[in-house]
Amino acid sequence: MLLRIMRHDWRCLAADRSAWALVALLGAFVGYGVSNGSAWVRFQRDTLATAAQDESQRLADLRRDAEDVDPKAEPAFAWLDPRTPGVVAGTRGQRFATAPPGPLAALDVGQADLYPFYFKMTNRTKQTFIAGDEIENPSNLLAGRFDLGFVVVQLFPLLILGLSYNLLSAEREQGTLAMTLAQPVRLRTLALGKVLARAALVLTLALALSIGGGLLAGVDLRRPDVLARLGLWAATVAGYGAFWFALALAVNALGRPSSTNAVVLAACWIALVVVAPALLNVAVTSLHPVPSRVELIGAIRDASAEASAEGSHLLARYYEDHPELAPASSAPVPADFLVKLQAVQKSVDETIEPVMARYDEQLARQQALVDRWRFLSPAVTAQEALNDVSGTSLARHKHFLAQVDAFHKEWQDFFIPRIMRRERFAPADYDAIPKFRFREQPLVEVAPRAGAALIGLAAPAVALGLAGLAALRRYPITG
Amino acid sequence: MFEAVGLSKSYNGAVALDSLDLAIPAGEIFCLLGANGAGKTTTINLFLNFVAPTAGVARIDGLDVVGHPLETKRRLAYIPEQVMLYGNLTGLENLGYLVGLSGAEEPSDAGLRAFLADAGLPAEAADRRVKTYSKGMRQKVGIALAMAKGAGSMLLDEPTSGLDPKASNEFSALLLKMSEAGTAVLMATHDLFRAKEVGDRVGIMKHGRLVEILETRDVGHSELERIYLEHMKD
Numbered sequence: 001m002l003l004r005i006m007r008h009d010w011r012c013l014a015a016d017r018s019a020w021a022l023v024a025l026l027g028a029f030v031g032y033g034v035s036n037g038s039a040w041v042r043f044q045r046d047t048l049a050t051a052a053q054d055e056s057q058r059l060a061d062l063r064r065d066a067e068d069v070d071p072k073a074e075p076a077f078a079w080l081d082p083r084t085p086g087v088v089a090g091t092r093g094q095r096f097a098t099a100p101p102g103p104l105a106a107l108d109v110g111q112a113d114l115y116p117f118y119f120k121m122t123n124r125t126k127q128t129f130i131a132g133d134e135i136e137n138p139s140n141l142l143a144g145r146f147d148l149g150f151v152v153v154q155l156f157p158l159l160i161l162g163l164s165y166n167l168l169s170a171e172r173e174q175g176t177l178a179m180t181l182a183q184p185v186r187l188r189t190l191a192l193g194k195v196l197a198r199a200a201l202v203l204t205l206a207l208a209l210s211i212g213g214g215l216l217a218g219v220d221l222r223r224p225d226v227l228a229r230l231g232l233w234a235a236t237v238a239g240y241g242a243f244w245f246a247l248a249l250a251v252n253a254l255g256r257p258s259s260t261n262a263v264v265l266a267a268c269w270i271a272l273v274v275v276a277p278a279l280l281n282v283a284v285t286s287l288h289p290v291p292s293r294v295e296l297i298g299a300i301r302d303a304s305a306e307a308s309a310e311g312s313h314l315l316a317r318y319y320e321d322h323p324e325l326a327p328a329s330s331a332p333v334p335a336d337f338l339v340k341l342q343a344v345q346k347s348v349d350e351t352i353e354p355v356m357a358r359y360d361e362q363l364a365r366q367q368a369l370v371d372r373w374r375f376l377s378p379a380v381t382a383q384e385a386l387n388d389v390s391g392t393s394l395a396r397h398k399h400f401l402a403q404v405d406a407f408h409k410e411w412q413d414f415f416i417p418r419i420m421r422r423e424r425f426a427p428a429d430y431d432a433i434p435k436f437r438f439r440e441q442p443l444v445e446v447a448p449r450a451g452a453a454l455i456g457l458a459a460p461a462v463a464l465g466l467a468g469l470a471a472l473r474r475y476p477i478t479g
Numbered sequence: 480m481f482e483a484v485g486l487s488k489s490y491n492g493a494v495a496l497d498s499l500d501l502a503i504p505a506g507e508i509f510c511l512l513g514a515n516g517a518g519k520t521t522t523i524n525l526f527l528n529f530v531a532p533t534a535g536v537a538r539i540d541g542l543d544v545v546g547h548p549l550e551t552k553r554r555l556a557y558i559p560e561q562v563m564l565y566g567n568l569t570g571l572e573n574l575g576y577l578v579g580l581s582g583a584e585e586p587s588d589a590g591l592r593a594f595l596a597d598a599g600l601p602a603e604a605a606d607r608r609v610k611t612y613s614k615g616m617r618q619k620v621g622i623a624l625a626m627a628k629g630a631g632s633m634l635l636d637e638p639t640s641g642l643d644p645k646a647s648n649e650f651s652a653l654l655l656k657m658s659e660a661g662t663a664v665l666m667a668t669h670d671l672f673r674a675k676e677v678g679d680r681v682g683i684m685k686h687g688r689l690v691e692i693l694e695t696r697d698v699g700h701s702e703l704e705r706i707y708l709e710h711m712k713d
Contacts, residue, residue: 175563178557182552477530
């Protein structure tokens with residue numbers, strides 16, 4: 001019976017030109033979204049390729065220059081000598097710590113364009129490299145990209161509502177409802193059949209178009225977990241779609257005319273997709289404001305100025321604290337500014353630390369608040385989930401930053417003893433310079449968040465659907 | 480066959496139907512006459528279970544329509560004043576869908592075409608979109624549906640209003656054919672002439688009450704009109 005109703009509904013939709021127009025529009029939006037997403041991924045890959053090329057070229061040049069140095073001749077300036085550790089660590093031998101685009105970044109850029117995805121590692125403080133930004137179109141950054149995630153979160157509900165705001169009201173207004181219900185079929189069955197028919201159609205289209213588009217845009221199925229992530233993506237889209245269908249059903253079940261349904265549903269869309277995320281944003285930034293960036297930069301400057309002023313003094317104290325790093329009396333590198341700089345950096349680091357920590361704490365509080373309140377708006381829930389599974393979320397960025405932190409430490413552990421002991425780089429040392437290897441955020445970190453989002457989408461969908469079906473008991477079939 | 484026992488319906492205290500007692504056996508055509516708002520359509524909606532009765536029961540083939548909503552509709556055909564169909568689909572597709580909902584094996588294409596032909600729909604019209612149909616043609620799809628369902632009971636709500644005399648006459652002939660085959664028919668109408676022509680009995684309703692029942696063979700056209708108008712006086 002249900003299948004007959006669904007087949008009939010498909011036939012009616014197929015015979016209706018406006019349904020085709022909506023589908024074509026969805027196709028166009030998906031295509032545009034995917035092409036935007038893949039443009040971002042291409043940009044990110046190209047940038048990383050340029051960085052990698054720059055790095056290998058620089059290191060090759062450095063080694064060549066080091067080999068060319070006449071070992072018997074003393075260089076005029078240590079800071080021009082390719083064998084001076086401070087030179088390798090801070091300028092000529094710097095390596096990049098890079099994160100590749102998320103596994104499904106072509107589908108959902110998310111906030112990835114707000115976060116830096118490569119850092120040039122240095123022996124200096126974290127502050128000197130962490131704040132490097134891409135130069136980007138600021139209006140793009142503000143509004144977010146027109147990617148597939150945007151299509152799914154913002155436009156997909158409109159398509160669903162466009163197809164189902166008059167699910168039952170149109171049948172009543174045309175008079176076909178009475179003809180249909182004079183046959184042995186329950187109104188509940190009819191409503192369910194119609195919803196399922198449209199949901200099957202829209203979801204099949206949305207998933208086929210988006211996954212097909214993603215594959216065209218270069219989502220690599222061979223990368224680990226990509227299939228599982230695509231599955232989570234599909235489940236999120238399905239859950240989000242189910243919510244909007246259930247809402248349309250519930251509103252239809254109230255028995256109002258199509259025009260009323262359209263207004264009510266449009267109001268719901270505005271409230272849930274436009275207003276709620278904006279309110280959440282305002283709430284988050286006003287409850288847990290991030291300290292001003294100017295304050296941070298001021299603190300760094302003060303600390304640096306202070307530390308530089310007492311450079312020699314700091315250096316002496318450094319050696320008192322670290323007797324094991326005391327240079328041999330025959331150390332080849334002079335105690336010039338590169339060595340002092342290292343001692344100064346350490347002092348600056350210690351001063352800045354609490355300011356930076358406050359920054360991170362506030363950001364963590366903001367994210368915790370979003371995590372808790374995202375369930376108020378299915379749009380926020382879905383967007384967060386899509387970002388998570390695509391590898392473009394804040395969590396994934398933090399995962400990257402933690403690796404960068406570890407790499408920074410590894411870098412410092414490798415260079416600082418050499419700098420402070422005022423040794424020269426031996427040929428083998430160049431091979432031993434630490435390399436950064438990005439490890440993707442594991443699925444076990446992503447799946448629980450995405451799973452919670454799925455429950456957060458499915459629970460209201462089921463509740464609305466059941467409420468709608470229950471309300472159909474009082475549905476006015478005639479008049 | 481139809482049966483109403485003490486069947487009543489009020490909307491927020493306003494009485495639309497006041498304890499209707501009526502039995503229409505198989506093969507009988509019963510015409511309900513009355514002014515707008517007399518309770519004719521309410522009676523039909525109660526038999527369709529579209530509205531719930533305030534008191535009393537409506538039965539089809541002895542089954543309470545509230546207790547057995549699906550079973551009674553399997554035995555029922557309904558032709559409203561305007562048979563509204565899916566305009567973008569053809570007559571054949573519409574019929575196939577509605578017959579299919581009856582739960583029975585969906586009849587073959589040829590079977591459906593035969594029903595449409597029996598109902599008097601021109602063969603070329605079966606594959607045209609219903610949007611292009613006249614009211615009479617849509618009525619014929621309704622009749623074909625009743626025949627395809629093999630409905631033993633038919634509810635008609637002013638089926639001939641707005642039909643031209645020829646179409647109306649054809650419709651009456653179809654109705655008589657079905658009644659001869661044993662279908663019980665309850666028809667609400669304003670058309671005294673049709674009621675006298677096709678009806679076995681006519682009932683006159685006023686303010687929700689069935690005030691008089693007449694055997695049509697006992698009254699002439701003018702007498703029926705006189706009695707009807709008599710009742711309409713306040």
